[in-house]
Amino acid sequence: MKELRDKKVIQGLLNDIKKKSSSLPQPLKIMEVCGTHTMVIHRYGLKTMLREAGIEMLSGPGCPVCITPNEIHEAAIDLVTENENFICTTFGDMTRVPTSKGSIQNTVPKKGSQVKIVYSPFESLTLAQKNPRKDVVFFGVGFETTIPAIAVTVRYAAQRKIKNFSLLAALWLIPPPLKEIAGAKDTQIQGFLYPGHVSAIIGEKPYHFIPKKHFIPGAITGFEPGDILMSLSSIQDQIKKSKPIVDNTYSRVVKPNGNPSALKIMDEMFQKKDSQWRGLGLIPESGLRLKDEYKTLDAESKYRLNIQAKGQDLPGCRCGDVLQGQISPLDCPLFSNQCTPDSPQGPCMVSYEGACLAHLKYGMRENRKGSRE
Amino acid sequence: MCLGIPAKVIEINDNKQGKIDYLGTKVKTNFSLMEDIQPGDWVIVHAGFAISKLNEQEAKETLDLIKEYSEFTENIGNNK
Numbered sequence A: 001m002k003e004l005r006d007k008k009v010i011q012g013l014l015n016d017i018k019k020k021s022s023s024l025p026q027p028l029k030i031m032e033v034c035g036t037h038t039m040v041i042h043r044y045g046l047k048t049m050l051r052e053a054g055i056e057m058l059s060g061p062g063c064p065v066c067i068t069p070n071e072i073h074e075a076a077i078d079l080v081t082e083n084e085n086f087i088c089t090t091f092g093d094m095t096r097v098p099t100s101k102g103s104i105q106n107t108v109p110k111k112g113s114q115v116k117i118v119y120s121p122f123e124s125l126t127l128a129q130k131n132p133r134k135d136v137v138f139f140g141v142g143f144e145t146t147i148p149a150i151a152v153t154v155r156y157a158a159q160r161k162i163k164n165f166s167l168l169a170a171l172w173l174i175p176p177p178l179k180e181i182a183g184a185k186d187t188q189i190q191g192f193l194y195p196g197h198v199s200a201i202i203g204e205k206p207y208h209f210i211p212k213k214h215f216i217p218g219a220i221t222g223f224e225p226g227d228i229l230m231s232l233s234s235i236q237d238q239i240k241k242s243k244p245i246v247d248n249t250y251s252r253v254v255k256p257n258g259n260p261s262a263l264k265i266m267d268e269m270f271q272k273k274d275s276q277w278r279g280l281g282l283i284p285e286s287g288l289r290l291k292d293e294y295k296t297l298d299a300e301s302k303y304r305l306n307i308q309a310k311g312q313d314l315p316g317c318r319c320g321d322v323l324q325g326q327i328s329p330l331d332c333p334l335f336s337n338q339c340t341p342d343s344p345q346g347p348c349m350v351s352y353e354g355a356c357l358a359h360l361k362y363g364m365r366e367n368r369k370g371s372r373e
Numbered sequence B: 001m002c003l004g005i006p007a008k009v010i011e012i013n014d015n016k017q018g019k020i021d022y023l024g025t026k027v028k029t030n031f032s033l034m035e036d037i038q039p040g041d042w043v044i045v046h047a048g049f050a051i052s053k054l055n056e057q058e059a060k061e062t063l064d065l066i067k068e069y070s071e072f073t074e075n076i077g078n079n080k
């Protein structure tokens, strides 16, 4: 599918978008929900090119590392600093998120304890089997893309009765925050690029309320620049015809009903709960926890953690506003001054997909060309 | 975080464990979330798990669609 990156094809698609924009009075505001899209848009310089073609892209809440509130990170830090012979495993970006207790990476674990970065949740389980005298907690973060893999892992632990393994869950569902964003009285969003790999699991149906109830168009989108531009073109067509739908320009990967086996195991292991999101606050039924029958594998109940919402970022950090699309990272006074990838003040500068990091990393290049981001 | 890589399935056993070829390297992959999968198929891999199968027919249609969208422009020319 290298055509989807070809310069001439991209230019052709951009011209098409520009032509369609000329019949519209104002630039369209489109939200890319997924952090991986944010990254692709910046990496290929699409942000500036699209602005010139009449489309303003806004980043959404689709970076799980960014929206996980500090209190859960702090609970993970407490686990390794207060318990001996304890292994906390997690995905790389999670270890660097700054909190009032430092980051997981720079805390000093108690005797015999450690933090380990894993690529797959299953690695944590293998680690637990290899270290029967230690307690292993997988600090699992993710959206629907990652949740089924975590579900398979926990079910395996339950079936094999692996007692020294548990899950500290930071699991989030994508449709509920979209409901909040689309339903907000003053919403500026005129279209959504839906996340490709979340959709590979959940399919098209969970988004249908957005065009139906809120009359906002959208398209499920893949991760090549051509995918993104095709979806934007489709959104323009939907607006022109006044017929908002859930289009799917990533049908080579996303089936209309998603991945039924993955949905089944998610249902089998987890139940919905109201969850606190950084920046967005408490959203009904937007998170998952293990069902009661798997309580012994739930770190929250196993270690009697009391995770209380604090709703606080570090002083000065405006990640919360960035995640709601209310400000651009450039509007944060700490951006590129005190807050840099080497010394991040908030998760949006930590995560590979965070809007602040993407702006800093790729925005600079665009700025040098004279077009300020 | 939701990054997924397209890769070709090389082997898969009865327990749905197997390997993919990613840029020439064999990588251990879990296929528990997949139905009807066999060596030679292309899948999207995320966090060590295959999460979706790539559909060749749909891929072709995407390319047709792209042509349709770009047709109205001067620059697409004989690009293929």
Ligand code: SF4
Pocket (backbone or CB within 6 Å): A316, A317, A318, A319, A320, A322, A329, A332, A333, A334, A335, A336, A339, A340, A344, A345, A346, A347, A348, A349, A350, A356
């Ligand atoms: S630039 Fe840094 S401090 Fe400012 S909002 Fe982003 S992560 Fe927070």
